[in-house]
Amino acid sequence: MLDKENFTLEELLDEEEIIQECKALNSRLINFLRDRAQVEQLLRYIVEEPLEDADTKRAFKFSFIACEIFTCEIDVILTTLVEEEELMNLLFSFLEPNRPHSALLAGYFSKVVVCLMLRKTVPLMNYVQVHQYVFSQLVDLIGITSIMEVLVRLVGADDHVYPNFIDVMQWLADSNLLEMIVDKLSPSCPPEVHANAAETLCSITRNAPSALATKLSSPSFVARIFGHALEDSHSKSGLVNSLSVCISLLDPKRSAVASPLMHSFRNQHMYESPIPVNSETVGAMLPKLGDLLMLLSVSSDEKILPTTYGELRPPLGNHRLKIVEFIAVLLKTGNEIAEKELVSSGTMRRVLDLFFEYPYNNALHHHVESIILSCLESKNDMIVSHLLVECDLIGKILQTDKHPILSGEANQPTWHAAGKCAPRVGNIGHITRIANKLVQLANSDNRIQACLQENSEWNGWHSSVLQERNVVENVYRWACGRPTALQDRTRDSDEDDLHDRDYDVAALANNLSQAFRYKIYGSDDTGEEHGVLDRDDEDMYFDDESAEVVISSLRLGDDQGR
Template sequence: MEEEDVLQECKAQNRKLLFWKFDLNNTSHIDQLLDREGVTLRELMEEEDVLQECKAQNRKLLLFLSKDHCMLELVTLITEEPPSDLEEKTRFKFPNIACELLTSDVALINDKLGGDESLLEKLYHFLEQEPPLNPLLASFFSKTIGNLIARKTDQVISFLRKKHNFISLVLNHIDASAMMDLLLRLISCVEPAPLRMEVLNWLNEERLIQRLTELMHTGRDEERQSNASQTLCDIIRLSRDQANQLSEVTEPDPLLAVLESQENVAELLKNMFEGERTEASVVNGTQVLLTLLESRRSGLEGLMDLYSQGCERSYTVNSSILRAIEPHLKDFQQLLLNPPMRSAILTTVGVLEQPLGSARLHVARLVASLLQTCDLSICQEICRLNTMDLLLDLFFKYTWNNFLHLQVELCVASILNHSAHADLQNPGLQNHEERPLFQHCQLVQRILDAWEENDKIQAEGGRRRGNMGHLTRIANTVVQNLEKGLAHSQMNDLIKELPEDCRGRWESFVGDTLRETNRRNTVDLVSTHNLHSSSEDDDMESPFPNDLSIQQAFSDYQIQQMTANFVDQFGFNDEEFSEHDENINAAFDRIAEINFNIDANSAAFEACCKERIQQFDDCEEEEDIWDEKEINYATQIKARSRYSTWMIYSSWTASFGETEVSSSSSWGGPPQQGGEGPQDTSWTSFTEFQPFIV
């Protein structure tokens, strides 16, 4: 045979070998086991692909698993403790496999498990054990029952409703998070809508919400308190989401109605403050209140609403919630003054003898949420208690706690915006929130004193304080409301009432210090580092035209958002990482809206293509993927160069909102006029571009 024929034959054999290597038609070893008499369930579960075969609807395997003795053994495995003398790493091997088989969403197994009451009784018996449950077995049980609730809804709901102690048993084991998941599945996984409403009414008749609220009492176990709090929060969110999505349901959610009732909120607050006030009871109870008060997207987007719309877009919180909270504002005030004791902690900036603590942080979050509701009675009570004065004290005391700084900033923004709207709606009514903020709280003086003290610390070689970014935004908020806010005339009157020396310091601060800080923050963030090419033109200018600055793409507010997050020593706030993860990129949303439309100068572009890019030859022999080739880096460099040529000889247009800016035909040079070609034909290497650094 010719040498070329031998090579082709070898390639053909290689293809055959690869085909048989990946052939999936081999007989399963499980089928061989099932053909053998006396095979046991444990032998099948030892096979690595048993779950895969089950989900692949292996008929032999499914018929075997659905036998009465096999189903009973599977249920036993997930509800009874395995022998304690087994090795820990293998002790729960079979219970885990059993759970996966039972929840593999195979109709034959679902029908068998959901339709056999003896198996359901065996499952239910797991709840009748004394607490605490094995957390792993509890998760297997919850997952199995949850799957049946979704797949065999009628049978399972009918079975559970006959068990009068079902809710009591679940709540008895609420310290296991799996029981919390089971309750949420009952609320969210039942379809169709009429059946779901039946389940909600049943749970309401069982007084589920009231019993969960009772678990929030200060004397309860902390794990039970925490899980009960999380369950209530999830029920609130699920109920509201489903009410918005299911437009055909006209009947109100009974669980949500109880949760938002004044009686239940009052009972929750009573449980929080009755007896010894522990940090756990305050935090867990306040989390439920915050969820009830959720009115808009939290974090940066919520702050943007405050800056731009004020109270115009506020969600109308059920007034019964606010009326229940109002009498207890004095109790939250006492928590700011005398929080639950905490031990000193070691931080990266030294020992903190008296930490702020979660209790006071949650009180700050609650005050910020209450102010955002723009409820006049609530705002007046907060003003009467001088709560803002205490929060500002904490703001300047705990200079490294950015979680707290954000809440105080939200409070200030809420007061200024609420005051503006109140003044417009009641021109004859003197405002009762804004005046104390400037007079009793001495906001302007505090800003000036803190700024000067920070400058002194830095001048002596110290570290910039961690609250300066948020302090900058608070100062900018005041200035914006003074200049163009809805109540700027009233605010200017308050500034005029300040002592003469303070007014002079403020005017100098706004005109020089704050203006320079804003300019420096903006420029440093976007203009310090330019892109550089690796071409021979080392002195080439920035690839963007000189008159184009990134700040054109951002509103002043967005730059302030970016500035504070970076300047505050990378101290992230908890709102930005709460249940909605996408908030972290909220400040950069406008970047994604920039549309780049690349439109080649036709004459220059076509000339370049003809010179640099080879045309495809349709008659060229198809490349054989089996050929072994030596890697030729020159080819890759040439391909990259073609792409670089296209980029260099192309003109591009960037749209920033209403502004449209065109680049030059060659990177960094002036825009070409008419149809003239570029003068600079140097190559650009994209591999050595420096990244933007902010």
Template sequence: MFFKYNNTSWSQLDTLLAKENLTLQEVMDNEDVINECRVQNKNLIDFLLKPEVIEELVILTVKEPSVELGETTRFKYPNLASELLTCDVPAINERLAGDEKLLEKLYEFLENESPLNPLLASFFSKIMGGLIAKKTEQNWVSYQLTCLQVLDFLKARESFLPLLMKHLGTSAIMDLMLKLMTQVEGVEMRQNILNWLDSQRIVQQLVSLLNPKIEKERHDNVAQLLCDFLRIARDAQRGYGERADPDPLLNTLESPETVKLLLDQIFDNEKSESSIVGGISVLLCLLDVHQANFPGFRSVAYLMKNIYNSNLNDEDVDYEQKQRVLHSTSDAIVPKIKDFHDLLLNPPKQAPVLTTVGLLEPPVGNTRLQVVRLLSVLLGCESRRVQEELTQLGTFSVLLDLFFRYPWNNFLHTYVESCLVASLETAEGGEPNALTKHILGDCELIERVLKAWKDNDEQQELEKRARQGYMGHLVSIANHLIKLRQNSLVGDYLGEIKPEMLAALDDFKATTLTKVLEQQDKLLGGLHPNSLIEDDLGVCPLMANSALQQQTYAQFQMQDLPSQYLDTYSGLNDDVFNDGDDTLQTIDNPSDVNFDLSESDMLQRDAIFKQVCAQSINTLFDSDDQVFEERDHTFQTVIEKKDQKKGGRNNSSSSSGSDEDDEDTSPDGAEESNKMNVDPWTSPKGSPWGVASDTVTTSSANDDGWADFSSANFSELEERAASGDGKHESANTGPAVEQPSISVEGDACPVAAQTSDKESPLEKEGDKV
């Protein structure tokens, strides 16, 4: 980073540190003090490690600043002090952990009355957490030394855990507790601290804080702490696999006894929404809700079988352990299902809520919403005891009442649909069970779905009211009923108890639901993207059907144009812009681009290409202007440089047409110029390869004026070169000229350049060509 090389700031700080009677405030006023501490400036570290200085730093982080100071500067120095103490400097960490006096001053902060100053609490938690948790680049020996000393100090204080419980309403203290439970590294140290915490019944103490008599702030933080611990501990166990040591805190939290204690706390005499919601969030985390909490899931057990067995190895995840925890937790909840049912009928008091669709009195409330969410997960566990309890209580009638009473709460609709789907799917492939019969018979699910659909249609047509907010979920529920109707055993059961409802359901499917599903399945774009992919036969429909391709491209060009421009735009024609058949066509109307190329179009394209190439080459050689500023890219310039080095045997260029060649008046130069300055494009043969001798024929150019690279010509040239006769007479002038070296770039017309008779320029000049 830049401060490592900022010598100016280093010299300024070193100059300041050399001052006598220097105070800590003067050092912290330096703007680079934090950066210098991180790069471990030796003079600065020595100053900070002075007993009086480091003690002052600790006091600044835990002592409440005077209220007489301005708000902008009141916490300036405490913040700087905490940053200096947590810069991950081994010398500072070891001094803090090894000096019990300094640890005592830090510990005294917990002895203050609640609520703690949240900013100072964050400073305290940051310092203590930095001594407990290992940094990424921290030295392992240094970490073990500091962590062990701090843990021994804390374990020796009997009031430590009670004080943490007392201040859990402060988020920073909750973070410190989580670090203590999850971020101690080293097998031996981690196991020791976990065993110590479990012996102090830390899990039971945390669960007891969910009692309704405790303040709301601690309810929220305790629930968050337990959920975070569950996720981190399970991930650690899954990562270690069979090598993982048992986590006593995790085992205690997952035990049925702890679940029972949790339920007893939240269902105490009073009803507190924060207590109930916090307790349900912990129960959902115990049930692995993050794997099953979405509409239409089959079951938690089903997901566990497929997810764990297909994606993970047996040694990575103990599937039996997961199943055991799942069923033990659900069984522990069964005795309290009646209490959850009562919460649906009589939730904690809620003030009326004014919404855009009217006054909700009472509103659904977070309590009832979380209860329905918990029931949807319990039903997915496929526990027979849960199904029987819900059937006896008539819970599904209450769920359907809430579903239709609050038509705009889609969270509620999602969880109710999940409850119904999980319950109805238990009857698929077999005889309808007691829960299915209860839902179809006692709860009259089919009748209520059909009635709600009819009422919605009447309200839209007659009263011009908006479509009900639960209609999308109603379509999904109706689909599941149709699938259930196709089950022969369930169909026979419905035919026995409610034949008229069975007929009404069939009529609803034929007249209404089918049209709705077709409309929902209709592609908005009109063309499925899969049509652009080759089918099993290897034929792409768009590529095989040119008319379809033309239509699709035209629609793509028109899709963003306003309607008032479509008529004018579509009326344009490419023929308006065509001057004739000899010019290239322009695409000014993309909607009329024709992707079909006939044979005549291909021939015309080739002719135009040849014509343009010929015009460009003639222009290149006939122009008086210099085309290239750097002429090292041609064979002739290589020859010139070579000849100049040899004393100027060749003083002219055969094809450049430069002014220097025109000014050369020496006889030798003129004679050589006449030999070399032959225009290949105006030769009698009309070809740049018009070079012939008694052994080399002049048929190297075909009738079109293009070079003929037949094997005969090249073989003759090779034989001539092998015989040592490097020169032959020109077909135009008669005198001997040097044998040409041929250069071809791409498909353009070739350019002839002549080489020396002694040494190839390609061999001499190398990469210059």
């Protein structure tokens, strides 16, 4: 193609080898593509929607190839783009509000802009600083996930895209970018906008300390976020995503684990020590706890959700679950004022009631267990006493364990199906872990020990039920080959354990094969007369190597038992 005297860009883009030749830095090809006219046409393929009657190549192939050429990161081509303001204007014209924004072209646009951020940081940021309307256009399209990714990288949340440009981060903080993103949490916006705005804000908190993260954690912004969360009680999406941002402010690592973008954003703060939470940030959240508690009430909710075991009247809902998660994270900060507010507002009692009212909501049980452990480990006597005495945690544990069948009372939201046997409640495992934690803490905490001793039923239940259950549920006693945690391994590798044993594998294999031959471990209706297998079949299903596996499992259970 390059040897021809006349050829067009379209003919070149139709060549199968073009991307490979770009990556191989074919000089004749690159000299053609770096020309301003060619760069402009490549940009038009990316930012302009094809006509309705356009052929398949124009509609799909050329735009894809054009994006790939830019993301090959060929310096001379990118230089042609960033040094010509008209070309940059053409690129960012994709964001104009009066034109269509297909998800396909938005993805190509995002890839090109991110490539410029990485390879041409200074000229790109200079352009954005001069054309500040780009910010508002990006925020207006934040509901498109590809555009959100551009914003996330723009605020420096991708592993410090520009670590040497502190003035750029400060300039971003001084602009009104943060206000625009936070306002997208308003109930008037659709759910996809709420979700992407929350993800962008969580990305900023994960990049703390930074000028933007400091600004976001200020009391004025926290109040602004809560204002959007509680502005309209019918907007559950706004509430859930606003609380996700608040949770991220209290615990950035938590949002990093849940983020759908963490597979591509290598955030180095994810594994560092937690950053202390500003007391002013927590203080700005406390006045709204009473409003959140009102939303935990299910009495006025008339929704009905059919389930396999019966019905939920009403279901707990994602918004109530998110409130409980927020309370769990708030308690982990150890803020005494927050603990007092949670007690005085009745939040602790209501959360504990939800634990027993929804016995099959595992996510709820997980968060409530975290709340209970935070209270029990608190240095504040008041909150420990409130949980054990006023909320009667021990009594509720004993009552539920004594009657573990779903009651189906009219005033409870969880109903079992009519005409069927009531099922066993699903929170017994969490109750067992909470009870074990009480026993553990009682050894070093006189407050908890006194409360346990005052309950006459506890000692009998502890010795007759809890201890026996712990023996049965101790997985390290199971001889079924359960893998051990890495920190529990006492040998360097499985091979060391394999070669350092005193078992006669051949003899044991023979014994085990004899056991299988005479159906000690099999069923009686296999169709074999007198329980004898042919030797070939025996070797096929149970050879020495199989015996090695069984013995390894038995040995593993033995080691863990000791």
